[in-house]
Amino acid sequence: MRLRTFRGGIYPPAMKGTSQRPIVDLPAPAHVVIPMQQHVGTTCSPLVKVGDTVKIGQKIGQCTTFISAPIHASISGKVKSIGAVDVANGNKVLAITIENDFQNTLVEGIAPPPPLEELSPAEIAELVREAGIVGMGGAGFPTSVKLTPPADVKIDMIIINAVECEPYLTCDQMIIIEEVNYMISGIRAIMKALGLDHACIGIKINMEGAIDRLHEIILEEKGIDIVPLVPKYPQGEERQLIYAVTGKEVPSGALPQDIGIAVFNAATAWSIGHLLADGLPLTERVITVGGAVKEEGNYRIKVGTTVDQVIEMVGGYTDTPKSIIVGGPMTGFGLYHTNIPLTKQNNGVIVLTEEHVKEEEMTECIHCGQCVQVCPARIMPNRIAKLVKKADVDGLEKFNVLDCRDCAACAYVCPAKIPLLHYMKIGKNYVNEERAKNRA
């Protein structure tokens, strides 16, 4: 079978030393910091006050808008404080800090939901919404929203994103190797919610162990196909994945649902599977801890565990950290300090040392065109960077800066070490501000 992929892209070093490390449950920390926004959409309002006692699975953040997801306590204990905290992306977000009483008390009324056969599509979407499940590959888009497309949209294809193309990250791979049944039952729920009897799993051909495990299980699972893909970055980017799997390009400015496609991350399906099994809202996830830490590996953590707690629990650093990244090294966020809570969206903590973090000298653009060759959106980062310097908003529109996927392939290859992605983001802001002004 010919491997499928897209035009452009790069081959960064995989660095996936943790790809066969079994998932280890990290102990619940002494306190957790739970931000009230762990998703795309409106920030939740706290449902508890300082001093309240909370239990595992208790809803502590609520929001009434459609594009949102409620937030639950991941440990039992006392609410110590409520206030703004630093989060991975550099923003400050309202968060609830809970002190652990180590009783592990579950909130009342947690019970496995009725079997899938007895659930209606609307009930599935409601369960997923109430469990606070969001896109766990990083974007954090509320999953229930994708499960309830608008009336004029007909979804006719489901793609499960098990590509995990960022270097270092292996948590999805281990989920498939060890807990594929949860993922499959989650996929079944997604299929039922969208009224389809078919789904594809896009996976990189070199995902050792995971691809074999999937092939084993798929023999018994009707309607679920595996699509092996070239191990290229950013193959896991939604539009590149859709193109590789279907040969269709999502029109610029449109959403995948506009061409009848819905994409879900493997870990998202997995967490739906867990929800169906025990009824517990999303309070745990698996992350990869990689780089210069004593015990690199894949760890199940309580949502709200902080980066410094995680690093301590895996044995601390093996070398002086130069950069600590939440997410993958291509698109993740560099941290200013490590007292940063990990949310539902975060799939990794990567500790980089001098070896990778070099303060390299930037030269002028030598117009080599490498960024143009690798850009999956087929736009021109070199020209866009120059337009950003001139703040030429019309030019930026013409050069399609809004089509940038933030994948950073351009900045990765740039021999002049120009922070191209940074320029792209500034360019998008210019255009969006201008558009907002014109609307006003």
Added chain:
Amino acid sequence: MEENKLIVLSAPHFKSPLTTKKIMFTVILALIPAAAASVVFFGIKALLHILISVVAAVATEFVVQKLLKKKINITDGSAILTGLLMGMNLPAGAPLWIGAVGSIFAIAVVKEAFGGLGQNFMNPALAARAMLLAAWPSQMVSWVTPIDAIATATPLAIAKAGVPDTATLPLLWDMFIGFVGGSLGETSALALMIGGIYLIYKEIIDYRIPLSFLGTVFVLATIFGVDGINSGLFHLLGGGVMLGAIFMATDYVTSPSTAKGRWIYGIGCGLITILIRFWGGYPEGVSFAILLMNICAPLIENYTLPTKFGKVAKVK
């Protein structure tokens, strides 16, 4: 909090090991076989030409950057490369000072006056060659034969002079090895091709430009040439087309950065080369072809912008 400070950079936190400096030195390395061949064929004079050109280029870069109070960037390899190309574009019989003049012009006027690295609109070494050819026409055509250094003509000049005579024209094999008159670095097609293959293998240059340039020259020379003598192969191996197509036309700064643009640019270079060689006043047209296409490069790029992903009729 940690005593040691964390470095917070905009993503990506991983970058490819390739740098501007590495690119420059890889190209220099790829030019070594051709430079060595020139020393073998033309002796110590070739080495002196090359050294003087390189030293003059680097020194000029240093002085200009100092005068303009810019950061001194002579170690990035770009001035060395310009000097090396300048030296390789000289005839062995030329006076030794001429390479220095060319390099000073290339760096001070063509490169730094337009803003330095990445800003020049013409290839500095080629523009300097054109300047020298205009200013010192006799010195710039003082071709000599390899080894014994007797005044001679280039194969292209012989072919241009009149009805090609098989007796006076060099053998294609000699042209392939480099055993003919010509600029220092352009005579050995073999050595140049070794460098070119290395650069394409290392993904430093895009195969599109040399392939379309050489392909166009070959096809047009085959169609319009006199069969057997003034043939496609003769025009491919003769003159500066190999050096130009592999090392000069592929200069990033002065070529389009789009894939389609590179095809058009390469074809344009080949077309103008043949126009000059067959119907122009000069026997050789590679330098002017590339310079003219350098000027067109931004325009070509603007007309060959890549089609963005998802550019289809919007649904609904």
